[in-house]
Amino acid sequence: MGENEKLDDEDEILKQIFGDSSEDECFEDQTVMNDSSYEVGHIRKWEQVKEIKGLWLCRIFISPQQQSSLLSAIRNEGWFMDASQNQAMRFGNLPTWAVELSDSVYEAVLSSNHMTDTLTMDRYNGDKVDCPLPSDILWREPLFDQMIANVYQPGEGICAHVDLMRFEDGIAIVSLESPCVMHFTRVYETSYDPSIKGEVDLLASKVPVYLNPGSLVILWGEARYLWKHEINRKPGFQIWEGQELSQERRTSITLRKLCHVE
Ligand SMILES: O=C(O)CCC(=O)C(=O)O
Numbered sequence: 001m002g003e004n005e006k007l008d009d010e011d012e013i014l015k016q017i018f019g020d021s022s023e024d025e026c027f028e029d030q031t032v033m034n035d036s037s038y039e040v041g042h043i044r045k046w047e048q049v050k051e052i053k054g055l056w057l058c059r060i061f062i063s064p065q066q067q068s069s070l071l072s073a074i075r076n077e078g079w080f081m082d083a084s085q086n087q088a089m090r091f092g093n094l095p096t097w098a099v100e101l102s103d104s105v106y107e108a109v110l111s112s113n114h115m116t117d118t119l120t121m122d123r124y125n126g127d128k129v130d131c132p133l134p135s136d137i138l139w140r141e142p143l144f145d146q147m148i149a150n151v152y153q154p155g156e157g158i159c160a161h162v163d164l165m166r167f168e169d170g171i172a173i174v175s176l177e178s179p180c181v182m183h184f185t186r187v188y189e190t191s192y193d194p195s196i197k198g199e200v201d202l203l204a205s206k207v208p209v210y211l212n213p214g215s216l217v218i219l220w221g222e223a224r225y226l227w228k229h230e231i232n233r234k235p236g237f238q239i240w241e242g243q244e245l246s247q248e249r250r251t252s253i254t255l256r257k258l259c260h261v262e
């Protein structure tokens with residue numbers, strides 16, 4: 001990455017903190033929020049993606065200030081000095097900022113309106129009901145012990161996949177910088193139909209989910225195991241509300257828990 005590009009990024013972060021009339025639309029969800037909206041104990045607004053069980057979104061998860069300090073913390077790790085580096089993984093002891101992020105995920109889930117119902121229901125019949133994260137996952141120790149930071153340049157994304165089975169259920173993804181559309185498709189979406197000598201789509205639906213900077217998405221249950229997720233940032237694929245999103249650099253932080261090996 002060139003020095004000029006870095007300076008541009010710094011300008012971008014400053015604009016996001018202090019505002020710039022031409023950039024206001026990037027944070028339109030957040031301009032109505034005040035700082036207390038992000039504080040511990042504040043009830044978070046969660047959206048459930050209705051087509052996919054276990055897919056939950058907290059759009060207003062971290063403030064623009066927190067986003068820029070997270071980006072600085074990532075930059076200070078020195079993982080992405082070289083332009084060829086676009087991914088860093090940590091296992092076990094996570095950096096302090098990632099532990100804090102994990103704590104914020106915990107707080108945000110706990111503070112959701114849905115949790116009260118879940119706790120009662122969990123006690124009632126042990127069933128997993130609709131909530132951002134079921135209590136058996138939320139209360140495990142630690143909640144997350146593995147982290148991946150991904151940096152995507154414009155046009156770069158991630159192919160459709162289900163996260164590896166070596167990770168437990170309950171995956172959190174925090175988005176920074178450029179917004180993007182993540183698409184979800186069912187794992188078993190095609191089957192061979194001899195009458196037409198080819199594969200037919202059974203449930204070919206692709207569910208687009210808009211990930212704004214500062215958002216948190218949680219995948220558990222069906223969303224984690226029965227749906228693939230992908231981000232295709234090639235021209236023509238990042239369409240949201242009829243508009244092609246402009247492609248900037250995007251950074252994401254994924255938090256997971258490794259399966260315990262006996
Ligand atoms: O970058 C993202 O938002 C998703 C990353 C992801 O799906 C993964 O690392 O498994």
Ligand SMILES: [Fe+2]
Nearest residue numbers: 161162163229
């Ligand atoms: Fe993934």
